[in-house]
Amino acid sequence: MSDFFKGVRKHIDKLDATHLREQFERVTDALERSETLIHALKEGLVRLDKHGIVVQSNPAARQILGMPPEDILPTLSLPLGKSSKREISLTYPDPRRLELQTIPFDDETIVYVRDITAERARTEEELRAGATRAVCDLAAGVAHEIGNPLNALALNIQMLERDPSDRESLAICKSQIKRLDGIIRDFLAALRPSRPNLAPGSLADPLRDCLATLRAQFEERRIHVTLDVPSSLPSVALDRAQMVQVFFNILKNALEAMRDGGAIAMSISSDDDTVSVKIADSGEGMPPERLAHLFEPYRTSKANGTGLGLMITKRIVGDHGGTIDVESEVGHGTVFTIRLPRLERRIRELK
Numbered sequence: 486m487s488d489f490f491k492g493v494r495k496h497i498d499k500l501d502a503t504h505l506r507e508q509f510e511r512v513t514d515a516l517e518r519s520e521t522l523i524h525a526l527k528e529g530l531v532r533l534d535k536h537g538i539v540v541q542s543n544p545a546a547r548q549i550l551g552m553p554p555e556d557i558l559p560t561l562s563l564p565l566g567k568s569s570k571r572e573i574s575l576t577y578p579d580p581r582r583l584e585l586q587t588i589p590f591d592d593e594t595i596v597y598v599r600d601i602t603a604e605r606a607r608t609e610e611e612l613r614a615g616a617t618r619a620v621c622d623l624a625a626g627v628a629h630e631i632g633n634p635l636n637a638l639a640l641n642i643q644m645l646e647r648d649p650s651d652r653e654s655l656a657i658c659k660s661q662i663k664r665l666d667g668i669i670r671d672f673l674a675a676l677r678p679s680r681p682n683l684a685p686g687s688l689a690d691p692l693r694d695c696l697a698t699l700r701a702q703f704e705e706r707r708i709h710v711t712l713d714v715p716s717s718l719p720s721v722a723l724d725r726a727q728m729v730q731v732f733f734n735i736l737k738n739a740l741e742a743m744r745d746g747g748a749i750a751m752s753i754s755s756d757d758d759t760v761s762v763k764i765a766d767s768g769e770g771m772p773p774e775r776l777a778h779l780f781e782p783y784r785t786s787k788a789n790g791t792g793l794g795l796m797i798t799k800r801i802v803g804d805h806g807g808t809i810d811v812e813s814e815v816g817h818g819t820v821f822t823i824r825l826p827r828l829e830r831r832i833r834e835l836k
Contacts, residue, residue, distance in 0.1 A: 742768025
């Protein structure tokens with residue numbers, strides 16, 4: 486459509502009234518077809534201008550949100566001009582779980598709204614069937630992932646048989662064994678998830694534990710790390726070891742996105758319902774198509790990755806009753822936000 490307008494603008498001085506009318510009718514037909522398509526979508530679609538003002542929305546958006554998009558979207562602080570993905574809960578007109586995805590488009594932001602209530606409320610039979618398929622997918626993925634390190638091991642063991650003093654081949658064997666161990670550990674963690682052993686605590690504790698573990702790697706990569714924790718922080722129900730794993734997976738991703746220096750800014754905040762941890766890196770960022778599949782197994786851009794780390798991370802946060810959101814922009818880094826319910830809020834909900 487933009488190429489068409491450029492062509493018309495370029496030759497507009499040469500067009501008479503008849504040709505201008507023909508071009509206008511073509512544009513009108515194209516816009517009407519686009520409008521019909523947008524209105525026919527079962528998922529919500531909303532266009533925001535650079536100030537976050539709704540300029541267009543389809544009927545499905547209002548139906549899924551339960552109110553005009555103009556009334557609810559400004560309250561969600563959606564990132565403008567960035568790719569992001571998050572889940573929200575609505576209680577009006579009935580309890581529902583929605584997925585919101587933002588996609589930058591020229592000077593605007595497209596918000597894609599999907600009702601995922603049914604996905605979150607599957608029957609036990611469906612869950613078992615899904616688990617069986619997931620195991621098959623994971624097993625197939627593991628079989629594929631372990632092929633390369635096994636081939637490397639076989640080759641270097643043959644070289645060691647010829648020359649037992651070959652230190653380079655020995656080092657490669659050790660690194661490939663370590664890689665195999667990591668693949669199997671991730672597979673078992675995804676296959677046999679353990680329920681969290683919840684106890685009252687502060688989200689700052691597992692975050693500090695993780696930072697202490699990774700401090701040497703931050704220094705080696707010349708990554709400047711900041712942590713902002715308020716003097717008073719509400720308690721949450723957490724499994725400290727599992728939350729360390731959550732932060733470790735996110736921060737390892739940030740490390741790998743900044744191979745030659747950078748910055749990671751972390752902050753913890755709270756509101757009436759939740760305690761939030763925000764982790765922002767200055768890495769390479771992600772395009773929308775990668776962000777859309779971020780938490781799926783074996784969807785990774787790393788040469789030696791399995792894609793299971795973030796899938797496990799999302800599951801752990803969900804088992805804690807929380808949510809994890811991510812927003813990213815190519816060339817401008819990535820921001821993860823983890824929210825867990827405040828302890829008193831969780832107790833009220835359980836009652």
